[in-house]
Amino acid sequence: MEKPKTTLSRSEFLKRTGLMTIGGGLLGLAACHSSPQQTGSSSQQAAPSVASSSAQVAVAGGEVVEDPTHLPRVAADPSKLPPSPTYNSPQVHEVHLTVEETLAELKKGVIFRFMPFNGQVPGPMIRVRQGDTIDLHFTSSKKNKYPHNIDFHSVYGTGGGAVALTVGPGQTKHIRFKVMYPGAFIYHCAVPDLDMHISSGMFGMMVVEPPEGLPPVDREFYIGQHEVYVKPPVNDHTEALFDMESMLQEIPTYVVFNGAFNGLTAERYGPMQAKQKERVRIFFVNGGPNLSSSFHPIGNVWTHAWRDGGLANSPEKYLQTINVPPGSCAVVEMDLPVPETIHLADHSITRYARQGLRADIVVSGKPVPDIFNDHP
Amino acid sequence: MEKPKTTLSRSEFLKRTGLMTIGGGLLGLAACHSSPQQTGSSSQQAAPSVASSSAQVAVAGGEVVEDPTHLPRVAADPSKLPPSPTYNSPQVHEVHLTVEETLAELKKGVIFRFMPFNGQVPGPMIRVRQGDTIDLHFTSSKKNKYPHNIDFHSVYGTGGGAVALTVGPGQTKHIRFKVMYPGAFIYHCAVPDLDMHISSGMFGMMVVEPPEGLPPVDREFYIGQHEVYVKPPVNDHTEALFDMESMLQEIPTYVVFNGAFNGLTAERYGPMQAKQKERVRIFFVNGGPNLSSSFHPIGNVWTHAWRDGGLANSPEKYLQTINVPPGSCAVVEMDLPVPETIHLADHSITRYARQGLRADIVVSGKPVPDIFNDHP
């Protein structure tokens, strides 16, 4: 499939062609909203405008949800992650991952069909030590419609394990592998439509610590970035349909941390918390599927940064903004000399300003005017 | 605000829809030129074609300039930058930054409303030493329409100082901070529409030298890259309006060094000058707001490169092209063994070929056929 040249949002298209008339009467509209598989054109249908209608009409496969407030949260809690390994000899770990295609609110009023690992985006962090062995079990819910699998970047083996782990609805598969090299690695679905599945939140991180471990820090967080490509929803009760064409153009509708529009801020699930004088480490995974992140902490700096999650290398010091390619990771640390609110951002800053890519860390403590004085 | 799918330039749109007729008669045109806030459609108005008319008609908020040749230069002189600090104990610096929204010619025939710091793009370089304290005063001209502030990447504190520095027209604010870590850091406006303000040139660099200073070089330059998103101007006397939609798509109209289309070349303000056998350092800041730069010197190589402006790290050697994310910097050095003209470029090379991203350095001296012989 080749990349189409462009798509127009319905309202944009209509404004430009003059097909939008006062009162919302529409001509030639239906094709704009049909999925790629549908070519029929029922231009007589009086389609409601996106903004003004809340009538629950199912169109083009979009599922209708009577009460979106009851939809589950998929945003992973960034403060829930496993501790650093403390054992002294290689271990064998039993790990169970599942996927269940799940409607959730990407943002208030936008219902999206996620494909989260174990119900969360990013999927659970798996944290082991170089030389350990993983017994990995992967199960697809019998409610699913799509095939799924997992590619671990921490695995030597075809597809990073994806071929052996390909499952249909209701199936479970099992592989065993030894982690041979250290680093922070993404895992993600790798079926032929992998870009769509990753864009539906199907990615997570495995941290393979080097034998000597990582330097101690006071607090750790776990954050994943990814892009969402959807058509405008008919209304806030109807699933927003995946937009294959905008994905082909790499022009997402939303770019988010932990699967929710500005999810880790006061406007949604609340900010992260930290304390003055702590050193904070962030394990960051960029699912993509397509865009690099320019990861930056507004009001702070990366004291240490392991570029591309390469824990076998010495970290770089005092970087403001670090490139994290899609399908890669970064491990970064901050010091907190003053109380402040830090805004995590992709410094492709329109994504931060307009597309949902915010996460806040509130640092409590006492002002240090010698370092930062906002009323001198 | 979500990313719209696409926009069409007027001429493109008309060609495609067949609405362009011989002689330039137009239908359904006005909406194409209206700003996002304007929805009125006066299709009876006989709008002039972009190319053929120079009639001064004000449309959609675009200001008309009787004599564009009198507009000020905003392109910063790349050879004007402060010297390296020579003092031996921490200093306190009084720094005054202002912003005045200013019409200037982005290129001949394209008038754009810049938001330059102290009248220049990039804003003045502030050059200090780790441990110094800055008394920063920020003033917004009373002629301005928009709120403004500054986020310094070199600051520990909420918003990098932006919250405390937010000013309306005619206001001044003041903060004091100590620079705690070394590096080359961007500063930029950070109001909610920060992407639009950065895209209007509202960014600059603060260099915080490490205690031991930087290695001596023979010559230094200061260059900033950023993207401009505008709608086609009605004519060369009328302000080209900002195009929010193309910014949302991260598809700029122009990408420029120091705020001018091929500004630092013979076709505009003239090239930079250097001499054979010198070592030249470039302080490079990528304002973005959205695109990475692949910064490359055509006909030369980066002898040393401090990636992401990380002066606390050892420089990398002999890099041809270095990724500089938006909201980041690079400090790079070149040796000049032969006379030549070096073209600075973003190696996303269509920007260099077509969108205004050129800056030249003319290296005077005597040919060294042993190294480069173009007539052997």
Next chain:
Amino acid sequence: MEKPKTTLSRSEFLKRTGLMTIGGGLLGLAACHSSPQQTGSSSQQAAPSVASSSAQVAVAGGEVVEDPTHLPRVAADPSKLPPSPTYNSPQVHEVHLTVEETLAELKKGVIFRFMPFNGQVPGPMIRVRQGDTIDLHFTSSKKNKYPHNIDFHSVYGTGGGAVALTVGPGQTKHIRFKVMYPGAFIYHCAVPDLDMHISSGMFGMMVVEPPEGLPPVDREFYIGQHEVYVKPPVNDHTEALFDMESMLQEIPTYVVFNGAFNGLTAERYGPMQAKQKERVRIFFVNGGPNLSSSFHPIGNVWTHAWRDGGLANSPEKYLQTINVPPGSCAVVEMDLPVPETIHLADHSITRYARQGLRADIVVSGKPVPDIFNDHP
């Protein structure tokens, strides 16, 4: 030339405007298919629809090929590259490069006009040692239509040699230069339309080894990535025309390794071959012209990576995915502890999934269940 806002593929546009009618009758179509130089509009012409017709009609400059199966292969054999230099004193090398504009099948059914160096994409690898001298002869076939030249990133001198090497059809030019610094460097055409020429495959790599050489490995491969921007071909006998507008938007139709859609896989020219326990090195060049590559080996990891081709620096260890800017290179190595099929990919993964960016390495050997067990 500024970046236009967007383009619509013919079929997309027609679907959206309702101009596509049953039976393929078209209105206002011709302009969509004309090249930038052509403005005529013969809307009466009954153009066939893209999908349904195979009639051989020449339109808008697209050349018709009676038997595409006879078109030459341009995909460089990734296993053909020069050996590492073994001499102990600086040498002078005679190098002859040619370009001949050549129709070839980008993928089955898509004929594209390549501009390959010496008939291959990427052009031949030139492999020398720091301090060597190159006598470079460049010839343009007298069958060509366009001017051409070469910019070597390994050269100190204006345009990397491009000015002195600019040739018209049938011409030859000659320069001599000494390679002064080590690294893996792109060479590419650098005429004013250089983005179009690079996008037509006109790029290759020069490796300048440091005096001490590179560490020994068991096997080496040579891979180039680049983007292709074309309009939909009329049929599979007709040349797909270059699409300047999608290049201006940096939204390619195809992104490929070695100039062919999934070329280095079983579906086309066959995968690469390697053996268990070998160490494999890949010399990777990203021609662009515009997009960064996030280069990743599916099912493996980069044991060593010289970022940006910087062979003067120590390699980074155990990176999953490495950013390679357009106009840059990377030298990467893998270990092969288990038999597997490795898929090389750009982890902007839609390019891998849909746009032709696959290359496989089949690693033969005996399973090592201790490391990877897909049936535990």
